[in-house]
Amino acid sequence: MSSLHAAPPAFNAAEARKSVVYIKRITPGLGPAVGSGFLVSHDGLIFTNRHVALPSDEGIKGSITLVGVPSVKDPDVLDYFRAETVYTPEKKENLDFAVLKIEARKDGPKFRPLPLSYDKLDLGSDVAVLGYPYVQENQPNLSFNKGSISATRVRIGDRSFYQTDAAINPGNSGGPLLNKNGEAVGVVTFKKGNANNIGFALNLGEVKAAAEQAEKKAASVKPVPGPLDPAALPVVASIAPKKDNWDATTGELREHKGALVLDNNGGPYWITSKEPLPQNFQLVVQCRIEFLKGNQQLQPSQRSILRTLCVRFDSPDTKTMILERKGSLVEFSHELLILSKEGAGDTVKVERKGNSEEPFVLVITKVGGDYTIAVDGEILLKYHDDKPLKGGHKFCLGGFLSRLYVGDVSVIKLEATPAKAGGEPSPSKPDKQSSPDPKGPRSM
Numbered sequence: 462m463s464s465l466h467a468a469p470p471a472f473n474a475a476e477a478r479k480s481v482v483y484i485k486r487i488t489p490g491l492g493p494a495v496g497s498g499f500l501v502s503h504d505g506l507i508f509t510n511r512h513v514a515l516p517s518d519e520g521i522k523g524s525i526t527l528v529g530v531p532s533v534k535d536p537d538v539l540d541y542f543r544a545e546t547v548y549t550p551e552k553k554e555n556l557d558f559a560v561l562k563i564e565a566r567k568d569g570p571k572f573r574p575l576p577l578s579y580d581k582l583d584l585g586s587d588v589a590v591l592g593y594p595y596v597q598e599n600q601p602n603l604s605f606n607k608g609s610i611s612a613t614r615v616r617i618g619d620r621s622f623y624q625t626d627a628a629i630n631p632g633n634s635g636g637p638l639l640n641k642n643g644e645a646v647g648v649v650t651f652k653k654g655n656a657n658n659i660g661f662a663l664n665l666g667e668v669k670a671a672a673e674q675a676e677k678k679a680a681s682v683k684p685v686p687g688p689l690d691p692a693a694l695p696v697v698a699s700i701a702p703k704k705d706n707w708d709a710t711t712g713e714l715r716e717h718k719g720a721l722v723l724d725n726n727g728g729p730y731w732i733t734s735k736e737p738l739p740q741n742f743q744l745v746v747q748c749r750i751e752f753l754k755g756n757q758q759l760q761p762s763q764r765s766i767l768r769t770l771c772v773r774f775d776s777p778d779t780k781t782m783i784l785e786r787k788g789s790l791v792e793f794s795h796e797l798l799i800l801s802k803e804g805a806g807d808t809v810k811v812e813r814k815g816n817s818e819e820p821f822v823l824v825i826t827k828v829g830g831d832y833t834i835a836v837d838g839e840i841l842l843k844y845h846d847d848k849p850l851k852g853g854h855k856f857c858l859g860g861f862l863s864r865l866y867v868g869d870v871s872v873i874k875l876e877a878t879p880a881k882a883g884g885e886p887s888p889s890k891p892d893k894q895s896s897p898d899p900k901g902p903r904s905m
Contacts, residue, residue, distance in 0.1 A: 472589045473643040474605050478536055480575035481636055483529035483593040483601040484513055484544070484561070488521055489697050489871030490745030490822045495601070497592035497636030498528070498561065499645060501672075503571040505542075505563040506679055508672070509635030510650055510663075511549050514559035520835050521824055522743045523873035525695050528563050529593075529601060530688070533570050539601065541694055542687035548675035555618045557650050558668045560675035566686040575637055578644035579665050582623065586610045590627040590649055590660070592636030604630070608658070615661060622661040623647045629660035638662035699869040700734070707732040710780060711859070717866075720749075724864035727755020729783035731859035738774055739874040740852045741828045746772070747868030749820040752795070754862060768816060769794040770865060772825060773857040775850040776803065783859045789850060791825060791834060798841050800832060803850065810844045820866075827852065829877050 480500045484507075487493045496513030500506070507528065514526070526546070529539030542563035550556040565572065582588070587609055593601040608627025615622045623638060629652040638647035647662030689695070700706050702721040704714055712730025715722050723730045738744070752768045769792055773779075776788025792799040793816050800810040816836070826833040830846035858867065 471587065471641050472605075472607070472639055474589070474591070477575060477591060477637075477639060477643045478603055478605070479531050479573045481531070481591045481593075481603065482507060483539055484509060484635060485527045485529070486514070486516060486524055487527070487697050488516070488524040489699060489743075489873060490521060490747050490824070490869060491516075492869075495593065495632055496634045497632065497649070499575045499591075499635075499637045500530070500572045501574050501577065501645075502676075503574060504679075505565065505572050505684070506547065506574075506675070507544070507561040507563065508637075508645075508648055508668070509559050509561060510648060511557045511559045513635040514546055514549055514561060520826075520833075520838055520840065521745055521873075522826075522875060523697060523871070525697055526561065527689075527694065528561065530563070530572065531603075537603075540688035541691065543685040543689060543695065545682050545684040547679050547682050548671060550671060555620060556667065556671065557620075557663060558648060558671055560672065560679075562679055562682045562684055564684045564686045565688075569686075569688070576642075576644045577665060578640055578642070578646050579669065580646075582610050582613060582640060582646060584610055584613050587641045588623075588625055588627055588646070589639045590625070590629055590633055590636065590662075591639065592633035592649060594630035594632035601632075604628075604633070611659070614664075617661065620667050621664040622650065623664060625660050625662060626658040627660060628658065697871060699871040702868055702870075706735060708735065708779075710857070711783075719868065721867040722864065723858075723860065723867065724753055725755070727753050727757040727862055729859060729861045730865070731779075731783055731857055733779040733857045734855045734872075736872075737853050737855050738872060741875040741877045742826070742852075743871075743873040743875055744772070744774075744823075744825045744856065745871040745873070746823045746825075746858070747820070747870070748823060749818065749866040750816055750860065751818055751864040751866075752862065753864040757862060765796045766792070766794045766862065767796075768818070768863045769861045770816065770823070770863065771857075771859045771861070772823075773859075774825075774827075775852050775854060777854050779855055779857050783861055788854070789827075789832075793823070798834065800834065800842060800844055802846065809846070810842055812842045814841045826875070828875050 494516040498507040498509030526544040532538040544561040548560040606628040612624035637645035653659040710731040712725030772791040781787045790801040795815040798812040824835040830849040834842040
């Protein structure tokens with residue numbers, strides 16, 4: 462006897478897609494990074510990868526995470542929500558998993574969670590991958606790719622993964638691996654480089670305990686209810702690389718291919734911000750430095766200061782000589798990283814770590830008397846000053862024996878409050894000024 466109700470199609474992609482979300486994290490100095498995730502509760506909990514929730518910016522404040530949820534009326538249209546992080550494991554745990562949370566307004570529909578299955582799949586079982594591989598900026602498109610389980614238990618870093626021949630592309634990270642019933646059995650994590658059709662999804666059994674921890678914490682996490690107005694999505698404020706955004710003191714300043722280019726034929730050059738820094742701040746500078754001798758006569762003692770980048774703050778005087786000890790001065794050459802303070806002698810802190818001619822992101826953080834300087838996420842220098850200089854002044858960028866290329870520069874205001882667990886100061890709410898995204902977000 463035939464059933465009055467036809468069986469749902471294998472995987473039931475039309476239903477599963479309602480629970481798969483697009484994740485976009487916008488970080489000062491780094492631009493956007495994109496990935497995927499999937500809803501696991503009616504009140505907005507989302508499973509994804511740690512490297513999607515925190516791609517490479519754990520030391521940078523003021524990041525914004527947006528989540529695109531398929532609209533109830535049309536799943537090809539995404540409604541955007543501001544997300545907060547509920548759970549990310551410590552790096553040492555080697556667990557590429559995270560839980561985010563979004564919240565709907567009281568008058569809005571509940572979220573549609575994806576059913577989960579912790580049952581082990583057999584070799585050759587049919588599976589599918591859903592996610593948002595990056596195709597075109599600001600136009601995420603859902604991708605559905607079928608395949609099979611080609612290995613049931615691959616141990617990588619002491620964690621268990623499903624291996625699948627279903628196509629996995631950049632941007633799929635954090636999305637679900639589905640069984641034939643349309644249930645999530647794993648979190649898509651990465652594909653093997655230089656190989657075709659070899660991808661890996663973290664087994665849900667590996668995240669069960671972490672997910673239970675996250676569920677307990679979720680009640681205390683309060684995201685901004687959404688969806689957000691599509692015409693006013695929050696962005697990270699930045700100083701775009703335009704001549705009009707800076708005051709040039711010394712040297713030549715020009716715009717070239719999305720960057721400001723500064724030099725002075727090997728001599729010192731100097732530009733000053735239009736606005737002062739907050740008392741407590743994080744300054745994020747996208748830059749690249751080339752050695753440029755010009756017509757300068759080099760002495761043997763100057764070998765350590767080739768390719769120097771300087772950042773000055775905590776001083777009302779922006780007309781001083783570039784290496785003069787006024788305010789707080791950071792000097793970053795090809796050999797040394799130096800922090801100097803007016804009235805403290807020549808230097809207060811020196812590290813024998815230098816720059817290269819490759820692009821990098823310089824991050825200077827000051828909270829009270831605590832200074833931290835990092836490059837590309839690696840902390841190179843820490844210093845505590847019992848008597849810090851009074852801030853609230855404009856800052857200057859410059860150099861010597863170099864040519865400087867400057868991209869977006871971001872200023873994040875920080876609160877001088879006791880550090881949160883993990884030792885990080887609390888950022889204030891990000892400014893909602895708009896700034897253009899760099900070309901092409903990073904896909905994960």
